Amino acid sequence: MKTAVIFGVTGQDGSYLSELLLSKGYKVVGVNRRTSSENTSRITYSLDHSNFELVQGDVTDPFSIHRILADYTPNEVYNLAAQSHVGVSFKQASLTWSITAVGCMNILEAIRSMASPPRFYQASSSEMFGDQFSVAKSSSLNSLQPVPEPYQNEDTPFSPQSPYAIAKCAAHHAVRLYRKSYNLYACGGILFNHESERRGLEFVTRKISNYVAGLDWATRMGRSIPKLHLGNLLAKRDWGHAEDYVEAMWMMLQQDGPDDYVIATGNSHSVEDYAKEAFKCINIEEYLYFIEVDKTLARPSEVPYLRGCSKKAFRKMGWKPRTNFKSLVKRMVDHDIQSRFQYEKSEAEISQS
Numbered sequence: 001m002k003t004a005v006i007f008g009v010t011g012q013d014g015s016y017l018s019e020l021l022l023s024k025g026y027k028v029v030g031v032n033r034r035t036s037s038e039n040t041s042r043i044t045y046s047l048d049h050s051n052f053e054l055v056q057g058d059v060t061d062p063f064s065i066h067r068i069l070a071d072y073t074p075n076e077v078y079n080l081a082a083q084s085h086v087g088v089s090f091k092q093a094s095l096t097w098s099i100t101a102v103g104c105m106n107i108l109e110a111i112r113s114m115a116s117p118p119r120f121y122q123a124s125s126s127e128m129f130g131d132q133f134s135v136a137k138s139s140s141l142n143s144l145q146p147v148p149e150p151y152q153n154e155d156t157p158f159s160p161q162s163p164y165a166i167a168k169c170a171a172h173h174a175v176r177l178y179r180k181s182y183n184l185y186a187c188g189g190i191l192f193n194h195e196s197e198r199r200g201l202e203f204v205t206r207k208i209s210n211y212v213a214g215l216d217w218a219t220r221m222g223r224s225i226p227k228l229h230l231g232n233l234l235a236k237r238d239w240g241h242a243e244d245y246v247e248a249m250w251m252m253l254q255q256d257g258p259d260d261y262v263i264a265t266g267n268s269h270s271v272e273d274y275a276k277e278a279f280k281c282i283n284i285e286e287y288l289y290f291i292e293v294d295k296t297l298a299r300p301s302e303v304p305y306l307r308g309c310s311k312k313a314f315r316k317m318g319w320k321p322r323t324n325f326k327s328l329v330k331r332m333v334d335h336d337i338q339s340r341f342q343y344e345k346s347e348a349e350i351s352q353s
């Protein structure tokens with residue numbers, strides 16, 4: 001039986017990856033940092049599984065990493081741990097670097113000292129591209145073709161626009177260096193935005209789907225709720241579903257040799273597009289009425305446009321996304337509406353008991 005260690009198991013991706021690996025017959029060791037209140041709500045399925053073990057550790061504490069790797073001698077290690085909110089990274093830059101950059105270095109150092117180093121996956125990010133993009137060479141165009149949309153792929157230069165993105169670039173370069181210098185099987189998965197029903201409420205997609213579910217409830221109750229405050233509506237992102245993306249993480253560690261891959265859907269939509277689609281799920285066309293643009297939510301520096309080209313991942317690993325933009329939005333909104341129903345039902349049961 002293969003053993004995998006997941007740093008960042010309690011997060012969105014950690015929870016899906018854990019379930020994927022358990023379904024493939026792995027023993028999964030999930031690493032959870034100490035928090036003052038329960039933070040395992042996303043991994044309830046894994047916690048009940050006999051092949052899953054939750055251990056305490058922190059990527060900023062090299063001793064805890066060494067201990068875990070020595071105790072379990074895993075075949076594969078996935079580093080998903082990060083202070084992953086771009087906006088927060090402007091306010092907690094040093095902490096973000098410690099977790100997101102140094103944390104990765106700590107794991108790489110621990111791995112290279114092992115007698116039999118495990119395969120390593122690093123959660124790199126499309127944020128590393130910042131304001132850069134590539135365009136198809138003019139020689140491939142003729143006057144009848146429309147100008148192709150710009151994109152980012154493995155050859156697009158990095159131009160990080162936040163403390164978070166700089167930390168991810170540092171970690172990504174460390175992975176490349178350790179792969180070359182110590183012959184490690186280490187991969188950087190350059191994943192574009194991926195969302196889900198388990199996405200944190202502070203990310204824009206879930207913030208919107210949760211608001212729409214609240215509005216749906218308020219309308220049914222004949223009540224009104226405050227407007228939805230958003231920052232930059234014009235930023236464009238390439239949004240996919242996390243379930244599809246964790247599969248790519250696993251695939252990267254099953255190849256003949258290590259490499260870096262862009263993982264994306266190839267389609268880009270603005271924050272406003274997402275909002276429009278989400279409100280449509282509850283039959284509201286006049287969505288702008290419910291939105292207030294709040295300048296305090298705009299970032300000091302923004303990434304205006306992301307659209308990934310994951311041809312390499314398809315060509316070399318056969319990976320492709322299964323969930324398109326519309327179904328992603330619908331899944332998230334439907335889930336949040338259902339959660340509200342469940343909540344109301346249990347509140348009603350409590351008040352009657």
Ligand code: NDP
Nearest residue numbers: 008010011012013058059080081082084123125191193194
């Ligand atoms: P989340 O924010 O949901 O999860 C981050 C995880 O890291 C949580 O389990 C968190 O634990 C853990 N963590 C934070 N600090 C530490 C620490 N010091 N030691 C150990 N664990 C820690 O992120 P996602 O699941 O969305 O993303 C997973 C990874 O992929 C992250 O590295 C992110 O930066 C990267 N990424 C994500 C993309 C996306 O669109 N989702 C796209 C590209 C990259 P806790 O529960 O205690 O907070």
Ligand code: GDR
Nearest residue numbers: 084086125126127192193202203204205230231232235297
């Ligand atoms: P991002 O995701 O920064 O792309 O990072 P986020 O959902 O936070 O922002 C996406 C875009 O929406 C704009 N925006 C808002 N964002 C938030 N959070 N809240 C708002 O109210 C709001 N209004 C507008 C943002 O300015 C931005 O342009 C995510 C994270 O998962 C990273 O860890 C990961 O590396 C990248 O995706 C790829």
